Amino acid sequence: MRVGSTGTRWPMTPCTGPSAMAATVSSGWTDGRMQDAGAPQVRTLLLTDLVDSTHLVERLGDAPAAALFRAHDRLVLELQQRWRGRLIDRSDGLLLLFERPIDGLAFALDYARGLRDLGREMQVKQPLQARAGLHVGEVLVWENSADAVRLGAKSLEVEGLAKPLAGRLMALARPGQILLSATAEPLAHRAARELGERGELLVWKSYGRWRFKGIPEAQEVYEVGEPGLAPLRMPAHTPKAWRDLPLWRRPVALAAEALLVAGMAIGAWFLAQPKPAIAFAERDWVVVGDLRNLTGDARLDEALEQAFRISLEQSRYVNVLGDLKVRDTLQRMQRKPDAAVDRALGSEIALRDGARALLLPTVAEVGGRLRVSAEVVDPHTQTTVYAVSADGKGIESALGSIDDVTDQLRGKLGEALQNVQKTSVPLPNVATPSLDALKAFAVARRLAMTTGDREQVLGLYRRALQLDPQFALAHADMARLHASLGEVAAARDEWRRALALPQRLSPQERQMIELMLLQHDGPQNYFRKADEYLALYPDDYQTIGRLSSNQWHQRNDFRTAEALARRALKPQNERFGSVHYSIGIMLLGQERYDAALAEFRLARETGFLGAGEFYAFAHEARHQFAEADKVFFASAVGRTGWQGEAGAIVWINRGQPARAAAAVRAWSEAADAGDDVLESLRAGAALASMAVLHGQGDASEAQQALLALVDAKGAAGDAVYPPLSTELKLYSGLLSAYRNDRSGVEDALRRTQDNAVVHEYPTVRELYQVLQAEQERLAGQPRLAMARLEPLVRQDTALVATHWALMRAAHAAGRADVANAQAEWLATHRGRVFAESTMSDVLRFFNISVSAAALRSQQARMRAGTVTP
Template sequence: MLLLFERPIDGLGFALDYERGLQVLGQSRNLQLRARAGLHVGEVLTWRNSDAAVRLGSKPLEVEGLAKPMAARLMSMARPGQILLSAVAEPLAHRAARELGERGQHLIWKPLGRWRFKGVPESQYIFEVGEPGIAPLRAPPNTPKAWRDTPLWRRPAALAAEVALLAAVGVGVWFVTRPQPAIAFNQRDWVVVADLRNLTGQSVLDDSLEQAFRISLEQSRYVNVLSDLKARDTLSRMKRSPETALDRAIASEIALRDGARAVILPTVSEVGGRVRVSAEVIDPHSQTTVYTETADGAGIESTLASIDEVTATLRGRLGEAVASIEKDSAPLPQVTTDNLDALRAYALAQKAYGNGKFSDALKFYSRATDLDPRFALAWLGQTRVQVSSMQSPRGVDPLRQAQKLRQRLPTREGLYLDAWVAEFDAPSAALDRWIELATLYPDFWPGNGNAAAGLNWQNRLQEALPFAIRNTSPRNDLAAVGFDVLGRVRLGLGQYEQAAGAFDQATSRGFRNSLRRRADVEAAQRRYANAGRLLATIPKSDVYAHLDRISLAIDQGRWPEAQRQASDALKLLNDQDGFDARSFLLPAAVADWLAGNRQAALSKASRAAQAALSALDTSTGGDSVGDAGLALSSAMFALRIGDRALSSTVIQLLSKHSQLMQHPTLSEQMAVLRAEELRLAGKPREALTILLPLITGHERYQTRVALMEAYVAAQDTRKALEQLTWLKQRRGLAYIEQGCGQCVQALNVADSNLAVLREAELLKAAGNAEGASQAAANFDRLWPVEVLNDYFKVRRSSLGLASN
C-alpha cells in the first residue's frame, strides 16, 4: 500500500495502530501476521486519470516523485513488524511523538546507520521506531537493493591503506573534510508560501514555476513549508473557496491561524527586458516585508535557474530573516469563522476554559459571538461553560443559537454540535454520538474528550482510557482538561501513580480544578496528611473542594469536621437555585447520619430528592440526568436509614420520564433501588435476580453495596465476602465516581470503611473468630469506637471483640 499523510507523525501513528491490529487479528485466528513499513518525507505530484483511461487499465490516481521510491525501498528492506524511517522523517516524527499520547512516551528510536539503495547515488541514514515487544529493533539484512554502507575502517582488506592514509594526511584532512553541522529539525519554524505572482503574462508557466519554487524551498534547513493541502483546509474554515488565491493578506491570515512564523511571497516579473524572480519574507502580523531576495535572467527559460538561485540564497538566510519576526506562532483554534478577531477572542476563551477560569471563558466566547453572530462554535462554547459551571439550563439559549447555524458548519463541526444537542435533548443517545465523532475524527480533541468523559460517567473506564490518552495531545488547546479526565479514569481504575501524574500535568498546565482530585488520589490510599495539605491550598470560596473535604473528614471518622464543611458549602450556595444547591444536600445528609443525627440526615435527603424531581418537571434540559441520579441516590440513602416513603415517591415520579430513564446509569440506579426494596421486604433472591445482570465490569459502587447486602440476606456468606473485598479495593472509584456530580462520594467513602465492619460481622457469624478479630481491629483503626454514633456502637459491641 502507498499511503500519503499530511505529517510524518500521522503516518507513524497509523503504522503502529496497523501493526497492533494485525497482532490482534492474528491471535484471534492462531496466525502470525506482520507488516513492514517505510516512512519518508518529500514532495510528490498527484493527478487523476480520465475515466476513459481508467477503463483501459490506468490507475485512478497517479503519484510521482523521488519520495515514492525512497519510501518503497525502506519498506522492502524492513523486517516483518519493522517500521523504518529516513533521516528526514525521523526528527519530524520524533519531536511530535507526544501527540501519540502515553504510547508515544514508550517508543524506542534506534539508529541503524548508513545504507545504500540501488539507483540512489548517496548513502542514506536509516532509523527504526517501534514498541517494545512488538518491533524487532535490530538492523535489517542486506539485500540486492539495499545494503549496509560499511566504512572503510571496518573492511579488513582496506585497513592497511586506511592507516597509511590517516598517517599521511593527519588532522588537516579532518578539518577540511568534516561535515557542516545540521540544524536540528525541532528548531525549525513553519512558513506559508503564497501563490506565485506571475507578472510576465506567460500564464502557462504558473503551476510549474510555483511547484519548482516550493520544491526548492523545502530543502531549507531552517523552515518547514505548510503544505498546499493544509492551506486549502484552513481556507474552508475561513469560509472561502479552496481556489482562493493566496495573496499577501490571505496567506498572512492562514499563517496566523495555523501558527506559521512567516509568509514567503514569490514573484516573477519582467524588468528592463530581463526576467526577475523575487521572494519576500513577510511578517504575518503586520504584513510588512522583512527581507527580499531577487535574481535576474535572460528570457523566460532562465526562470528555473533564477528560482534555484533565489531559493539557494534564501535558504541560507531564512534563519536570520525568520528570527527577526516576533515569535508568536501558537496556532489559533481550527474552527469555522471568517472573522479573524472573533477567532482570536475564541482562542482566548479556549485558553481560559482550559485553565478552569469559566467566567473569563464565558466573557470571551460572548465577545466572539458579538464580533461574528454566525460563529456557531462560539455559541456552543458558551453552552459548554455553563455546563461545566453546573448551570446547564443557562446553556440552552446559546445551544439553540448554534443549532440555527448548523448548515454553515463543515461535517466534523456539525457532528460536534449534534452531540451537544443530544446531551440536552436525548441524553441516553449522547455518548454514542461522542464515540462516533471520536472514531471518525481521531484528531478532533473535543470528540475524544467528551467520549472519554461520557464513558467515565458510566464507569466504562477501560473503554474510556484510549480516548482520554489521545485527548492529552499537545496539539489539543484543552490538553490540561484532557489530563484531568485521564486522571479521573486512572483513579477509577485504581492506577494511583498514573492518576497522580495526570492530575499533576493538568495542574501544571493551568487547570487548578485538578488539585482537589489530586487530593483524592492521596485520600484513596489513606495518605490523609498529604490530601489535607493539597486541599488546604484551595480557596475556601471554591465550593467543589468542600465535596472532597467532607469525604476526607468522613474517611477519618471526623464527623463534626464533615458537618462543618457541608454547612460551609451550603452557605456558599444559599442564594443559588442551580443543581449544586440541591446536590450538596446529599453529602451533608451523609455527614449528619454518621454523626448520629438521623432526622437531619433524612430531612436533607428528602429535600435533595424533591428539589431534583421538581427541577426535572420544569427544566429545559442539561441537568436532567444529574437530577434523576440525585433523586435515586437520595432515595437509596433514605432506605439505608430506614425511610421507605421517599423511595416509593421517586420511583413513581421518575416513571413518567421513560425516555430519560433509558440512560444506562439511571436505569442501573433504578434497578438497584427496586432490588433494595425487595430485599427489605424479605425477598433477597428476587433482589439478586435484578442485581446480578448489572455486574458487567462497569457497575456503580452502590450496586456492589446492594449486591453484598442481598447476599447477606440470602445467607450466602462466601459471595457476600467477595463483594466486601471488591468494595475495600476500589477506593479510587469510591472517591471519583461521577453521576450526580460527585454527590455519592461521601456515601461511597463511608461504605469503603463500613465494608470492614461488615466483614467482621460475617466472619464471626461463620465461626471464623480469628478473621473476625482481625477485621474488627482493622475497623477500629479506621473509625475508633469513641467516634461512632449509637447505631454503629451497637453493631461494633455486638461483635464481642475487644477494641484496640
C-alpha cells in the same frame, strides 16, 4: 466535583438511549423521510452482489429460480428489520443504508449464513454466495417525487463518493467475502461485542492499502468473517482494484519498466526542483505564524490571520496547531504570550510540539493588486521550502485569495487535489464575506484566550453578528464560551442558531455542533455520533477528551475512558496536562494507585493545577491523610481546610461525621444564597446523607426536605442535566433502603417508574434495579434480590451501591460466603469508591460511608482474629 478534559466543572449531559434510538429508526427510516440533498449525512453503506446469479437461473429454470428469489427476498426483508437497514436499490445485488457500521456488518454476516442455508434448503447444487463491501462516509440523500416513483424511479436516491467506494470494495471481494473500508472497520470492530458470543468468534484481517479506479487516494482494506464460511484470504487484483505495493514488491517486468521511467523522471525533477521538500504525511501538524500585513490597512491585521486558519482547518489531511497550544508553548519557553510568531520563534514552537512545517502568511500591495502569499518553512533549517501566492483586485479580494493560497498549500503538502476540492468551502460561505465582521470575530477569539472578560468577548461576537447576521461561526464560538462557563442553556441556544445556518458551516464544524447538541439527550446516540466524527477527524483531542469523560460519568467504564484519554496524550494537545490528570482519575477507579499518583504528578509538572481533589483522594483512599492534605492545599492559593463537597467526603472517610456535617451545612448555605441550582440540589442530598448515614440530624425530616427541594428545583436542574431529578429521587430511595424503610423505597420506585431517563442512562437504570432488589429483600424475598444483583456485580462497571445491596440480600438469605465477599469488595476497592461518578455525583457520599463502615468492620474482625489480613 465533575471534571472534563480541562479539569474544571463542565456540563456533561449526553444523548438519547435505546428507546430514543428506536424512535429515530422509526421516524427517520421506515417512513422514507430523510434530510434534503443539500445536507450531507454520515451513513453506513453496504453493497452486495449475488455470485453467478445469471448462471444460477439458467441451471434452475424460471419457475424454481423464481421460488428461490422469493425466498431470498423474504430473507432480506427479515434481516432489514432485524438490523434496521434501509434498502435503496436492488437487482442482482443490494444497496442498503444503516445508521451504524455494526448493524451493516451484522446484516452482511447473517446474509452470508442465510444464503448458505437457503441454498441447502432449496437443494441448489452450487453454493449460494454474495460479495459484500461496507463503508462509512458522507452521502447526499433525497426523495423522488410521487410522480417520478409512479413512472419507475426509486423512492430514495443516494449519491456521494462513499457509494462508489463501497461498490469498489464489493467488486474486489471474493465469493462469500465481506470487505470493509478503514473508516468502517474500527467502528464495527469496537462494537463487535454487541453481537454476543458470535462477535468473539469473528476473524478480522487487514489486506493493506489498495488503489481503486476513480478513487484519488489509496484505501486500507479489511475482511471480517466467520471461519468456515468466509474465504479469509487476500482478494485478487481486478482491472479496477490493485494493491498499493512498493516497486520492489511488484512483478519483475513492471519493475523494469518503472525503473526506466523513474530514472528519467528523477533526473528531470532534480533539474527543475533544486529546493528540498518536507516529508509531510497525512495528519501531520503545521504551525501558522503571525500574518505580516504590509498594506497598512488595520482591518486586515487579525482578520486575515483568522481567515487563513479557518480556511486551512477544513482539511482532513493537514492539522493546524491551535492558538491555545501556541500560547502555552510560548509560556513554557518563558516568552510573552503575545510575542510575534515569526520564522525563528515559529520554527522553535514547531520543533517543541512535533509540527512538521511552519506556515508564514503575508498580505501586501504589489503593482496595484492585493497579494496574499504563504511560505512553507522547514523548522529544522528555517529555510523556505516553497511559497505560493494569489493576487486580487482590492481589499474585497482578500478572502478569495486566501482560499486559493490554502488550496495550493494543501496540494504542495501532498493532499490529493480531489480531496481539496471536496472538503473546501469558500471563506465567505464558511466564515463571512464581511472583513469588519471577521475583524470583530478575530479580536473576540483573542480576548477569550487572554482577558476572560465575558461581557467584552460576547459584545464583540454580537458586533460581528450585527455586521453579518448569517455568521454561523460567531454563534458557535459564543456557544463554546457559554459552555466553558457552565451556562448550558445559553450554549445550547447558540449551537442551535449556528446549526440553523448549515450553508455557512464547514462539514467538520457542522458535525461538531450536532455532536455537542447530542450531549443534551441520552448516551447511545452521543457515543455513536462521536465514533463517526472521530473516524473522520481522529486528531480532535477536545472531542476525544469529552468522550473519555462521558464514558466515566455515564458508564463508569474506567478502562475504556483511560484508553480514550491516552489517545489525546499528544504534544499538540493544548490540554496535555489535564489529560494526565484525567488518566489519573481513571487509574484510581481501577485501584492502580501508584500509576494514578504518577499521572497526577505529571499533570502538575506540565503546568496543570486543576482542583486537586482526585490527586488528594488517591492518598485518602489509602489513609495517607497528611499526603492528601499536602497535595490538595498546594493546588490553590489560600486554602486553609477541607470545605464543601470535598470536605464532606474527606471527613466521612476519616471518621469525623460532625466535621463532615459542618462542611455540608456551610456548603448548603452558600448554594442557597447563590443561583446555582445544581449545587443547591447536591448540597441538599449531602444533608440528607449526613442525617441518614451518620445521625447528623433527623433522618426522616432530612429526606422529606430533599424531596421537597427536588420538587421545587428539579425541573431547572433537568434543563441542564436531564437525569438529575430522577437520580436524586432514586438516591432518596437508597437512603430509605439503608434505614430499612420499605415505604420510602416503594415511593422512590413509584416516582420514577415511567421515566424514560431510567432506561436511557446506564447508571440511573442500575440504581433503579438496586432499589427493586432492596424492595424484594424488605418483602422477605432476599434470594430474588440476589438473582437480580449477581449478574450486575460481575461487570466492571457495577455501582458501589450494587455491591452493597448484594451484601445485604446475601446476609438476609443466609449466604454468608456471598455477603462476606461483597463486604471485602467494599473494604478493598477504595479507589473505585472515590472515583465512581454519576450525573449528580451524590452517590459518592453513600459510597464513602458504606465503604468506610466495611473497612472498620474488617479491621475489627482482624483485631478479634476472626479473619486474616
